[in-house]
Amino acid sequence: MKLYISGNTNKPPDQLREEYLRAAVEISGIGHEPLNPFDLQSDGSMPPWPALLEVLAHQCQGMYLLDGWQESERASTERYICLITGKSIFYQSTEQEGAAADAIKAAAVERIREAIHEATGMTLEQYRVHSRKTELVFARMIFSHYGKRAGLSPEEISICLDRNKSMIYHYFKGYADEVKYTPCFRTMAQKVDKFLQKSELV
Numbered sequence: 018m019k020l021y022i023s024g025n026t027n028k029p030p031d032q033l034r035e036e037y038l039r040a041a042v043e044i045s046g047i048g049h050e051p052l053n054p055f056d057l058q059s060d061g062s063m064p065p066w067p068a069l070l071e072v073l074a075h076q077c078q079g080m081y082l083l084d085g086w087q088e089s090e091r092a093s094t095e096r097y098i099c100l101i102t103g104k105s106i107f108y109q110s111t112e113q114e115g116a117a118a119d120a121i122k123a124a125a126v127e128r129i130r131e132a133i134h135e136a137t138g139m140t141l142e143q144y145r146v147h148s149r150k151t152e153l154v155f156a157r158m159i160f161s162h163y164g165k166r167a168g169l170s171p172e173e174i175s176i177c178l179d180r181n182k183s184m185i186y187h188y189f190k191g192y193a194d195e196v197k198y199t200p201c202f203r204t205m206a207q208k209v210d211k212f213l214q215k216s217e218l219v
Contacts, residue, residue: 019050020107021073023092024083030063036083040109044081047107052077066091073098079105125167126177128213129160136208145179155202158195159209161188 022040024033034055041051052072054063063069073080073095080099086092099106100121130141133156144156157178164174171185178185195202 018078018105019052019076020044020105021052021069021077021080021095022054022083023080023086023089023095025085025089026063026091027089028085033063034061040081040083043109044107049079049081049107051081070095070098074102077104079107081107081109083109122167122169122173125169126164129163129167129209132163132209132212133159135212136205141177145177147179155195155205158188158192158202159206161185162192162206163209163213165189 022037022044024036024040026033028036037053037055041053044051054069054072055061057064057068057072064072080095082092082096086096096106098104133144134140137152137156139152139156141160144153144160146153157180160178161174164177165171169177171182171189174185175182192206196206197203
């Protein structure tokens with residue numbers, strides 16, 4: 018995979034060039050091919066940003082974000098482009114990687130909550146309550162299904178729904194059968210799916 022290197026472009030060019038060189042070695046060390054913007058011009062300078070965006074869009078399958086990238090508007094924009102186009106994102110800092118993953122999951126949970134609310138009128142607080150009412154069970158099952166699709170672990174879904182993990186696995190297992198055999202569930206699930214497609218979650 019070819020990874021575009023991106024960092025805090027507010028730093029002095031010489032310092033940034035050194036950081037990009039070290040990053041290229043790190044990328045090669047994890048088995049990928051680095052694309053260092055400083056290597057694209059014969060004089061060793063960084064090309065204009067519009068040209069770099071073209072390189073990111075058409076020549077790379079992902080990007081490698083250096084420590085401090087949050088301080089650069091360019092790096093933040095490049096990361097956003099990768100997010101919306103499905104390119105891979107690697108972080109130099111594992112702490113930043115974890116924080117970014119958490120933020121993505123939090124956004125996914127919010128979109129699922131909104132979609133279920135739009136489709137059913139129910140809030141997460143309502144279907145978290147310990148009740149076996151059919152519509153609440155259906156909402157929890159749909160939340161679990163799309164939570165899994167969005168990359169949430171069973172443990173994370175269980176926290177969201179205030180249920181034990183075994184129940185979450187039960188929801189995973191039962192979803193397909195409910196869609197197939199229960200018309201009212203299928204209608205509810207289809208409505209949620211429609212709203213999530215609008216938010217590009219699925």
